[in-house]
Amino acid sequence: MDKIAVLIPCYNEAKTVEKVVTDFRRVLPEATVYVYDNNSTDGTAELAAAAGAVVRHEYQQGKGNVMRRMFREIDAEAYVLVDGDDTYPAEAAPEMVRAVTERQADMVVGDRLSSTYYTQNKRPFHNFGNDLVRFCTNNLFGGKIKDIMTGYRAFSFQFVKTYPVLSRGFEIETEMTIHALQRNMQVDNVVIEYRDRPEGSESKLNTYSDGFKVLGTILRLFKNYRPFAFFGVLAAVLAVFGVGFMIPVLNEYFHTGLVPRFPTLIVCCFVLVAALLLFVSGVILSSQLAKDARDFEFQLQTVQHWQSTARE
Structure with a gap:
């Protein structure tokens, strides 16, 4: 069992993955950094391996499928999940890990919306979508979570090994959040600085199609859990x-x-x-x-x- 596992799902993140791996190895030297490549065609896997990450592959497309594979294969006392696009600061990871190991949090949410997200993010409909999803989730499920759609989180062993991954795509963040609320797990919020993607790096999230999938996930889980x-x-x-x-x-x-x-x-x-x-x-x-x-x-x-x- 690893003490800390850093999990980085990647699809065509050649421009940023090397820096992300290097940053997390620097701030968490005791951690094992895993990069799960999801059919990248730009050399993401090779760059991650050269930077010192343990590279594995998931051939079913979709972030949810990648996370299912990661959660099945890796055992650790604390997990840090982060996107490979270099929009989240590695410096926040130690505090998030301490929330799991010392404060017994089951899930720690890296809260972008309380800091720089609205000034850094250049996609206004994403801002509206984040607010809408946060409002619906917290009001339907009785939560106080500041950022539902963030890709920067930390987890306990108990959360990872009892969480059934059902979503296949980007609605996975919403599903994780609702699962934690429904199961009365301890959820902490840690405010983080957010920076937009560097030039040349493109988001894989489609504002409209993925947004409707997220809202559909909320409705489906409301039916199942309430x-x-x-x-x-x-x-x-x-x-x-x-x-x-x-x-x-x-x-x-x-x-x-x-x-x-x-x-x-x-x-x-x-x-x-x-x-x-x-x-x-x-x-x-x-x-x-x-x-x-x-x-x-x-x-x-x-x-x-x-x-x-x-x-x-």
Whole structure:
């Protein structure tokens, strides 16, 4: 087991990867730096190896796929995850590692948005997207995380070995954050300085397509982790529509004894039945979620025992 593992997922980062590896080897001399190359065609892997990194490969395209491979293969007491684009300062890494090793944090978020991000980042829609994702995540899942989409994080062994990587692309950051909030893990924020990519280095993140994937991930995880609220809201909406259209029909029946709009009455009955089914589904899934939470706590104990054994 490594004491500290620095994880750098890379796809065509030849202009910056050598500097990133060198910087992290300097500030964390006791760490092992791993670069996972994701089908780069510009010599990223060779440059990383020359700089002293342990280079491995993931052939399924996508940042989520790379992280799944890293989390499976590497055992360490503390992990630092950073992008290979040289936008994050290596100097913040020791503080983030101490939050894991000394303050028992499960995930440490490198907070760009509280420092220089808005002045350095030249893509205004990215700024809006970061604010929107932060607002949705914190309000739907009860968090106080300052930067949801940051690619600079530190993790504990328990987090890495109990986190199921389901996303394939850049929505992975949102998924990690929501997982930590849902599992009541300790999350710390460390303010970091952010610098935009150097000239000639291009972002792989598409503002619109990846942005919609992130919002879809939030909605999917809200359904999975807050089923009673999700299905309860849908049931309430259907119930309001059903009752709203049914009231005039019933009012006319009580005054005349006739029901001239049978199709409306039938549709309203079906809508109300659907609302009832959604409500019951939310109740059942909430009970299953409670059992899943109990099972997860036992899983954490198993992983902690495994870590203690590995140290010995």
